[in-house]
Amino acid sequence: MIGTLYFLALLSSTMAWGRVGLWGGGSERNGTEGVGGSQCTCDAFLPSSTFPVKDLVVMEQAAVEISHKLELEMGKLETYETKLTAYAEKIITLTAEIEKMEKNPDSYTEAHLEEVKVEIKQVEALIVELQASIQGSTTVFASLRVQITIMVETLTKLEKTYDKNLVLVTRREYIKIQLQLEECERRHQELFNPNIGSCAHTGIIKISKPIVSQLNAHLNAGYKFGGWGKDSKPVPDRESMYWYSGYTSGSIVDIRFYTNYKNLILRNHYQHHNLHSSWYGTGNNFLIRDNSLYYQFNNPFSMAKLNFTTLKYEYRVVAKASTSFSYAHSPNQNFDFAADETGLWVTYATEESSGRLVIAKINEPSFGIEEEWQTSVYKPGVSNAFMVCGVLYAVRTVDIQTEEIFYKFDTKTKQESYISVLFERFQESYTNLDYNPTDQKLYMYNDGYYVNYHLWFNHTAKAIEESPSLLI
Known part of the structure; x- marks a missing residue:
């Protein structure tokens, strides 16, 4: 029952109250800007209910504050422990010095005695300060204990007051709203x-503002490594499928599949594949394409592929690829797989390129490298990268809240340029x-959360004339 109540709290923390609607025109509501400055916003509103979801929202917020x-x-x-160790060392040193003075009082001058007295006073003052700090923490802990006790009492009351049937009804209402949200999202995509x-x-x-779905399937912010998204070339009857794989370290040992977005949010996976222990991977820039997982394999260091239809594993060594160069904030990101309208790609750096990014096109049937392009961007200075229509976009961190697409390389023209698209x-x-x-979206796995972004492109008359429509 507690699990269901927590589920509802998570739900309500991302939704307001009312109904689902598609908003157009020059509204000031949060949303995505369309042609001519109009906006479209998908808003989910819980219907009126006797179930006290607002109380759960308050409890969830309180839980975050307590955390x-x-x-x-x-x-x-930890700071107190360090200070205590330092103070103890000072006291031991002073004690030894005083013992020497007691044994040989004539060997010390009046100035030396005053110096020792000052040191003793300083240690006394530090100890008084530490005692006050510890007392302050004790008060905080006592207050937190009271808050937690109140939260437990509230949850117990909710369990006794609202029976299982009412909770299930509320859950069904949520599913209905989620389906309406999917329809709103589909209309948004069409628009x-x-x-x-x-x-x-x-x-x-x-790039739009981040669209946050929820915390990962483990409901644990400790699962900071991993990825999520959709198959970039879905097989028939799996077009609506989503996948997720997350870990507490940079490894790849399993993957979960969900039939649609609703089941991703509800954490109802329909397939859970555990990789064979001899085929575990590492790094986090893996993806699903044509019902196959493409990821980094370390023994030997190579590109790896697992076909979920045939359950066949295979790997390909890329002779020049180096393990010495990773992205700025992520270890072991040596191979970065990417998929776009033109096919499957992988980027890496080599000793020969002095750590600069190399783009490689993968031949999907043979799982081999078709062609390579050398860029001038240094991989350790890049946060991440992705491909769109045969163009590499490199991203870097601007500040604690902002990323910037700052560089692109067109494999068709072999031209590179510096740009600035902030998100x-x-x-x-x-x-x-x-x-x-x-769906022309960016999918980000952000500190354990599912996040995605809408993209806007420069659709010009010249571009339409020069570029054919492609969908591999």
Whole structure:
């Protein structure tokens, strides 16, 4: 029952009250800007219900605040421990010095005695300060204990007051709303992305605000490594499928599949594949394409592929690829797989390129490298990268809230350029950023959260004339 109540709290923390609607025109509501400055917003509103979801929202917010306070106090405890160790060493040193003075009082001058007295006074003052700090933390812990006790009592009351049937009804209402949200999202896609699959544009010109789905399937912020998204070339009857894989370290040992977005949110996976232990991977820039997992394999260091239809594993060594160069904030990101309208790609750095990014096109049937392009961008200075219509876009961190697409390389023309397209990060760090050509979205795994972004392209008359519509 507690699990169901927590589920409802998570739900309500991302939704307002009322109904689902598609908003147009020059509204000031939060949303995505369309042609001519109009906006379209998908808003989910819970219907009126006797179930006290608002109370659960308050409890969830209180739980977050308590967690933050505990983290701060635990940090203080570590500081106290360091200070205590230093003070103890000072006291031992002073004690030894005083013993020497007692044995040979004539060997010390009046000035020396005064110096020792000052040191003793300083240690006394430090101890008084530490005692006051510890007392302050004790008060905070007592307050947190009271808050937690109240939360437990409230949850117990909810369990006794609202029976299982009412909770199930509320859960069904949520599912109905989620389906309405999916329809709203589909209409949004039709309105803002009428050219999905087309490369008749000259590149990305804008990125939406982050769209946060929820915390990962483990409901644990400790699962900071991993990825999520959709198959970039789905097989029949799996077009609506989503996948997720997350870990507490940079490894790849399993993957979960969900039939649609609703089941991803409800954490109802229909397939859970555990990789064979001899085929475990590492790094976080893996993806799913044509019902196959492409990822980094370390023994030997190579590209790896697992076909979920045939359950066949295979790998390919890329002779020049180096393990010495990773992205700025993520270890072991040596191979970065990407998929776009033109096929499958992988990027890496080599000793020969002095750490600069190399783009390689993968021949999907043979799982071999077809062609390579050398860029001038240094991989350790890049946060992540992705491909759109045969163009590499490199991203770097601007500040704690902002990322910037700052560089692009066109494999068709072999031309590179520096650009500036800023977008907001939800949390501080992320490990996976990939473009999906089936919906023209960016998918980010951001400190354990599912996040995605809408993209806007420069659809010009010249671009439409020069570039055919492609959808592989």
